[in-house]
Each structure stands twice: as structure tokens, then as C-alpha cells.
Amino acid sequence: MRQRGPGRPAGVLAAVLAAVLLAGCAQSVDPIERLGKKAAQRVRPHGPAAEPPYRRWGLTAPLTPAPHPAARPLAAHPAAPGLPPVVSRVPTRDPVVFLTYDDGAEKDPRFVDMVRELRLPVSMFLTDSVVGPGYGHFARLQAVGASIQNHTLDHPAMRGLPFAGQRAEICGQQDKLRSRFGHRPRLFRPPYGAYDRTTLRAAARCGVAALVLWRAASEGDGSLTYRRGGHRLRPGDVVSLASGETAALTLRERTTRVLREAQHRRLTVGRLEDYL
Numbered sequence: 001m002r003q004r005g006p007g008r009p010a011g012v013l014a015a016v017l018a019a020v021l022l023a024g025c026a027q028s029v030d031p032i033e034r035l036g037k038k039a040a041q042r043v044r045p046h047g048p049a050a051e052p053p054y055r056r057w058g059l060t061a062p063l064t065p066a067p068h069p070a071a072r073p074l075a076a077h078p079a080a081p082g083l084p085p086v087v088s089r090v091p092t093r094d095p096v097v098f099l100t101y102d103d104g105a106e107k108d109p110r111f112v113d114m115v116r117e118l119r120l121p122v123s124m125f126l127t128d129s130v131v132g133p134g135y136g137h138f139a140r141l142q143a144v145g146a147s148i149q150n151h152t153l154d155h156p157a158m159r160g161l162p163f164a165g166q167r168a169e170i171c172g173q174q175d176k177l178r179s180r181f182g183h184r185p186r187l188f189r190p191p192y193g194a195y196d197r198t199t200l201r202a203a204a205r206c207g208v209a210a211l212v213l214w215r216a217a218s219e220g221d222g223s224l225t226y227r228r229g230g231h232r233l234r235p236g237d238v239v240s241l242a243s244g245e246t247a248a249l250t251l252r253e254r255t256t257r258v259l260r261e262a263q264h265r266r267l268t269v270g271r272l273e274d275y276l
Contacts, residue, residue: 053117053118054118056117057114057117057118057252057256057259058253058256058260059256059259059260059263060260060263061263063118063119063120063259063263063268063269064095064268065268066094066096066121066268066269066270066271067094067095067096067270068274069092069094069270069274069275080200082204083197083200083201083203083204084188084200084203084204084208084209084210084211085210085211086195086200086210086211086213087210087211087212087213087238087276088212088213088214088215088227088238089215089229089234089236089237089238090236090238090272090275090276091236092235092236092275093235094235094236094270095235095266095267095268096235096236096267096268096269096270097216097233097234097235097236097237097238097239097258097262097267097268097269097270098123098236098237098238098239098269098270098271098272098275099120099121099122099123099239099241099255099258099269100122100123100124100125100149100189100212100214100238100239100240100241100272101122101123101124101125101240101241101242101243101251102125102127102151102189102240102241102242102243103125103126103127103130103131103151103155103242103243103244104124104126104127104130104131104134104138104151104243105130105243105244106243106244106250106251107134107137108250108251108252109137109140110252111141111250111251111252111255112137112140112141112144114252114255115141115144115145115146116144116145118259119145120145120146120255120269121145121146121147121269121270121271121272122141122145122146122147122269123146123147123149123187123212123272123273124138124141124146124147124148124149125149125150125151125187125188125189125212126138126148126149126150126151126173126177127151127152127153127154127155127173127191128152128153128154128172128173128176129153129154129155130155135180138181139180139181142181147271147272147273148177148181148183148185149185149186149187149188149189149212150170150173150174150177150185150187150188150189150208151173151188151189151191152169152170152173152190152191153168153169153172153173153176154169155191156169156191157191157192157194158190158191158194158195158196158198158199159190159194159195159196159199160196161198162198163198163201163202166198166199166202167202167205167206169202170188170199170202170203170206170208171202171205171206174206174207174208184207185208186207186208186209186210186273186276187208187209187210187211187212187272187273187276188203188206188208188210188211188212189211189212189213190211190213193213193214195211199211209276210276212238212272212276213227213238214227214237214238214239214240215227215228215229215234215237215238215239216233216237216238216239216240217239217240217241217242218239218240218241218242218254218255218257218258220244220247220248220249220254221247221248221249222248222249222253222254222257224239224257224258224261232265233261233262233265233267234265235267238272239258241254241255241258
């Protein structure tokens with residue numbers, strides 16, 4: 001006859017205790033799981049943050065990547081030996097247009113986000129007296145892919161000014177931009193598009209490789225105007241977007257309108273410095 005010792009009741013008790021503990025653990029895990037789920041929901045993108053960048057910036061389709069042009073000489077001929085060429089449209093069959101921005105009056109942090117998220121290879125032509133203390137904004141733009149170019153120290157109409165004055169305006173801004181950004185710009189845009197042969201001589205003396213004008217301009221209401229040729233964007237067009245607080249639309253809104261028109265014409269945005 002087997003002796004009935006304390007082992008069996010103890011085993012039963014242990015099993016009951018284990019079941020209770022397991023049930024308690026299961027109950028204690030559930031709130032933690034719920035907390036983790038809530039935390040995940042907080043970081044999960046909702047609304048605009050979940051949209052692709054192109055939709056967030058008002059486009060219906062992503063921008064087509066620009067082709068990578070091979071290394072090449074200047075795409076425009078100089079006005080005379082030793083003088084830089086003047087460019088308003090790049091002679092290329094690549095389906096690209098070039099976005100250029102003047103002065104530096106608007107310093108919208110969201111424009112930096114737009115350039116970064118859409119990977120826009122924009123060119124910023126800066127005037128020292130307009131930028132004022134806002135060079136940090138353009139350093140952030142440079143960090144996300146924008147190039148920094150010259151638009152004089154004080155924004156005068158260059159045509160008719162003496163050589164010394166034109167050289168001071170161009171070379172002075174070359175020096176300012178080099179001290180701010182670590183390089184001397186290769187491109188120069190004369191204010192108002194006004195220049196003469198003296199401007200070309202002064203630009204050459206300051207190390208400028210090309211004077212950049214424009215064929216298309218984005219007005220304050222977002223409409224595009226054209227200086228010559230057909231009234232539509234064409235491959236190689238340089239587009240000017242002047243900044244100004246009096247514009248009806250922001251620089252971001254006008255940029256979106258230019259991008260929509262470019263996409264409508266089956267064009268994308270190229271890097272101007274790759275062609276000049």
C-alpha cells in the first residue's frame with residue numbers, strides 16, 4: 001500500500017499557483033502591449049505626413065530625374081574672346097528647364113524643406129544688401145543642394161556704370177559669398193537683366209564664367225511671361241523667380257506652378273551648373 005505523503009497536495013498547489021501567476025502575467029502584458037500599440041500609432045504618419053513629397057508640395061506626379069550631362073565646355077559662345085557668354089536659354093535637347101531665384105528677400109524655412117524633399121537643383125542669385133543678416137537661410141539651402149551665385153552687392157542697374165563701379169559690385173559680392181560659403185560663384189546675374197560690354201569686362205575680371213539672364217519669368221501671381229520665342233516652356237529655358245514680400249503668391253507656391261507647367265510640357269528640372 002502506497003503511503004500518501006504531502007507531495008501530491010503540494011504538487012496540486014504548485015500547479016494552481018503557477019496557473020494563477022501565468023494568468024497574472026498574461027494580464028500584466030496586455031496593458032504594456034496596448035501602450036506599445038498606442039506609441040506606434042503616435043509615430044505612425046497620418047494625413048499630409050503620409051503623403052509622398054510631390055503631393056505634399058502640390059504636384060500630381062513625382063518629378064522625372066534629370067539626365068546626367070557629360071562634362072562639356074560652356075554651352076554658349078562668348079560675346080568676344082576673353083569675355084563670358086550671356087545665357088538666357090541653354091542650347092540642349094535634354095528635357096530640362098533651370099530654376100533660378102533672385103535677390104534673397106524671402107527666407108521661408110518651408111522652401112528649404114521643399115528643395116530638400118523634391119531634390120530641386122535650384123540656383124540662388126544673391127544680393128548682399130537684400131539678404132542682409134539672412135545668410136544662414138541660404139547656407140541651409142546650399143546644404144540641401146542649392147547653388148549660390150552672384151547678383152551684386154547693392155542691386156544697381158549695371159548698364160552705363162563705369163568699369164570701377166561695376167567691378168566693385170561684382171567682385172565685392174564674389175568676396176562676400178566666398179567668405180560665407182567657401183567658394184567664389186561662377187555665374188552672375190545683372191540686376192534687371194541690364195548689362196553692357198563694361199559689365200562683361202568687369203565680370204571676366206572677377207572670375208565669372210557666364211552671365212545668366214532668363215527666357216521665362218514667374219510673376220508675383222504665379223503666371224509665366226516670356227522674353228522671346230514661343231509662349232511656353234521649352235528644353236533649356238532658364239526660369240527666373242524673383243523674391244519679394246509684395247508678391248501675391250509665396251515663392252513655394254510660384255515654384256509649384258512652374259513645376260506643374262514643366263511637367264505638363266514633359267520637362268523636369270536640371271542643374272544649371274552642369275551645363276555652364
